[in-house]
Amino acid sequence: MSAMHFDKPGGPENLYLKKVDKPSPGEGEVLLKVAASTLNWADLLQKQGQYAPPPEASIILGLKASGHVAELGPRCQGHWKPGDSAMALLPSGGQPQYVTVPKGLLMPIPAGLSLPQAAAIPEAWTIAFQLLHCVGGVQEGKTVLIHAGTGGVGTAAIQLTRLLKAISLVTTSSKKNIQMAQKLGAATGFDYKKEDFSEEALKATQSVGVNVILDSIGGSYWEKNFHCLAADGRWVLCGLIGGAKVNGPLLSKLLYKKGRLKASLLKSRDKKECQEEET
Numbered sequence: 393m394s395a396m397h398f399d400k401p402g403g404p405e406n407l408y409l410k411k412v413d414k415p416s417p418g419e420g421e422v423l424l425k426v427a428a429s430t431l432n433w434a435d436l437l438q439k440q441g442q443y444a445p446p447p448e449a450s451i452i453l454g455l456k457a458s459g460h461v462a463e464l465g466p467r468c469q470g471h472w473k474p475g476d477s478a479m480a481l482l483p484s485g486g487q488p489q490y491v492t493v494p495k496g497l498l499m500p501i502p503a504g505l506s507l508p509q510a511a512a513i514p515e516a517w518t519i520a521f522q523l524l525h526c527v528g529g530v531q532e533g534k535t536v537l538i539h540a541g542t543g544g545v546g547t548a549a550i551q552l553t554r555l556l557k558a559i560s561l562v563t564t565s566s567k568k569n570i571q572m573a574q575k576l577g578a579a580t581g582f583d584y585k586k587e588d589f590s591e592e593a594l595k596a597t598q599s600v601g602v603n604v605i606l607d608s609i610g611g612s613y614w615e616k617n618f619h620c621l622a623a624d625g626r627w628v629l630c631g632l633i634g635g636a637k638v639n640g641p642l643l644s645k646l647l648y649k650k651g652r653l654k655a656s657l658l659k660s661r662d663k664k665e666c667q668e669e670e671t
Contacts, residue, residue: 395452395488401441412452414490417465421492422472427459428511429486432544433631438484445484454486458501458511468495477501481514512544519630520548523606524556527656528628532557534603537593537620539613540633541581542569549606550576561596563589590616601625611635618645629655 397410417423435453437443445451458479461472472478472495479501480486480493501510523545524530536553540546541562553560554577562573562581570581580596582589593602601622607613608631621627627646646653 393489396454397452398439401439403439406439412488415492417463417468417492419466420468420495421465422461422468422478422495422498423463423465424457424478424480424491424493424498425459425462426457426486426489426491427507429454429457430511430515432456432515433633449483450485452485452487454484454491455482456480456511456514456516457482457486457491458507461498462490465492470495472498477507477510479510479514481518516544517548517552519545520552523628523630523656524549524552524604527654528604528606528626530556530558530604533559535559535561535597535600535622536604536606537589537602537617538562538578538606540564540608540631541573541578543608545608545630546606547573547576550578553577561593561602588616590620593620597622604628606630609634611637614638614642615640618642618649618651621649621651624650625652627651627653629653630657 393412393414394409395412396407398406400406415423431453432455434443434455438445438453456479461474461476461478463474464472478498480499481497482491482493485491499514524536530536530553536558538546538549538560541550542564546562550560550562550573560578562578563584564570564573564581565585566583570583573581582592601620603622603625605617605621605625605627607617607627607629610629610632612634617627
């Protein structure tokens with residue numbers, strides 16, 4: 393079979409189709425014939441040599457895919473059967489013609505979605521749910537600040553926050569993006585290029601601050617994040633787009649506000665952990 397491959401870090405010019413062995417499903421696995429896959433931020437970093445796949449995972453890119461069940465592995469019990477359409481969450485390896493998937497990471501495609509649309513769902517929506525519910529503990533009526541609010545995880549988080557009956561504020565980069573976020577359910581948004589989002593978040597919460605921050609930026613935002621975090625707030629770190637270094641009294645400031653800094657990264661989890669998140 394063919395798979396998207398690269399031999400050395402670099403740009404898209406290093407990608408090419410390579411002939412690789414077609415996998416066979418192991419115990420409790422399903423062989424998925426891939427119809428569509430996606431490129432994620434983690435894929436781009438891996439392609440540039442800045443992000444390694446989990447141990448024992450495929451070096452082929454792709455954290456999510458959609459397609460049709462081609463074969464069931466030994467003792468793969470349940471409702472899946474050959475020909476079923478499905479979407480899959482993967483530790484890597486979603487860009488060949490076939491990929492093996494633990495049955496617990498295979499999901500039915502919601503009615504009305506095409507295969508390409510379905511391929512965009514598993515990773516972003518699983519991450520957003522994990523960050524909001526499992527890590528952030530978002531509750532009804534609380535306020536959530538979502539950085540990169542019009543990215544894949546951000547748009548999923550806005551909609552899930554609405555379903556949780558909480559209030560979402562987002563940072564993004566233009567008036568058009570803010571309007572898009574509001575259509576998805578955000579209360580308001582801030583153009584980080586033109587506004588101090590921390591001051592605007594305080595205004596939006598009558599100086600109380602936000603209860604949860606979903607932070608994919610990291611180092612460059614730490615002071616502003618702290619400034620707008622409410623007392624007893626949860627700061628959920630899920631990326632380092634803005635760098636990993638923090639220069640300043642972060643710990644003492646967190647202690648003063650009784651804030652909680654939590655970190656979560658889906659791709660570094662093994663298959664068992666991912667299946668536990670799905671259930």
